[in-house]
Amino acid sequence: MKKGADLRGLVGYQIQRVHLELDADARAAMADHDLSPAKLTALILIRDNPGCDQTALGRALSINRSSAMKLVNILAERGLVERRPGRDLRTNALWLTPGGEAQVPVMVDALRKSDARMTARLSAEEVRTLNALLRKLGPATRAASAD
Numbered sequence: 001m002k003k004g005a006d007l008r009g010l011v012g013y014q015i016q017r018v019h020l021e022l023d024a025d026a027r028a029a030m031a032d033h034d035l036s037p038a039k040l041t042a043l044i045l046i047r048d049n050p051g052c053d054q055t056a057l058g059r060a061l062s063i064n065r066s067s068a069m070k071l072v073n074i075l076a077e078r079g080l081v082e083r084r085p086g087r088d089l090r091t092n093a094l095w096l097t098p099g100g101e102a103q104v105p106v107m108v109d110a111l112r113k114s115d116a117r118m119t120a121r122l123s124a125e126e127v128r129t130l131n132a133l134l135r136k137l138g139p140a141t142r143a144a145s146a147d
Contacts, residue, residue, distance in 0.1 A: 011137075022118050029114035033107050035078075040107050042071055043096065046081060047104055051093040053086050062139075075100075 007013050026037040033040075038061070045060050046052060058068030072094060075081040080100035083092035096104065119127050 022114075025114045025118055026111055029110045030107065033103070033110065035107065037111065039071065039075060040104070040111065042075065043080060043100060043104050044108070046075075046094045047096050047101070050095055051084075051086075053091045053093060055091070057094060 023037070030037055030040065042057060042061060045057060049056070049060075054068045054072055055065060057072070058065050061068065061071075063071070072081060072083070076083065079097055080103065082095050082097050084095055086093045119130075122130065
């Protein structure tokens with residue numbers, strides 16, 4: 001089907017099309033680990049913010065509290081994350097288990113290989129430029145400009 005200048009000129013449309021391709025490749029890369037890229041994102045956030053609670057994790061992932069709890073339950077059932085007593089009796093602090101600590105770098109490497117496959121037609125400079133431009137379009141930029 002033809003895609004006219006209107007679609008080719010819409011940044012959001014182009015990003016969505018690329019996202020679908022990137023996501024499919026990333027999911028295939030993570031298949032051996034039986035984990036989605038989104039769940040790996042949660043593991044990375046917990047690794048980088050040891051002791052965070054489910055509410056903070058949910059905010060970082062832009063998901064509601066119930067979804068964050070389900071996500072943490074899955075990661076805990078797989079032995080990747082553990083809950084420890086939090087800052088008060090109502091919260092749990094999240095930590096990677098030793099198994100989670102060992103598996104995250106392996107999974108990140110699988111995603112890096114996916115990224116390399118998907119950006120193979122770009123030069124290193126173009127990849128750096130693309131990343132910089134995407135960061136400019138991202139939610140942190142919108143939040144900062146709203147102040």
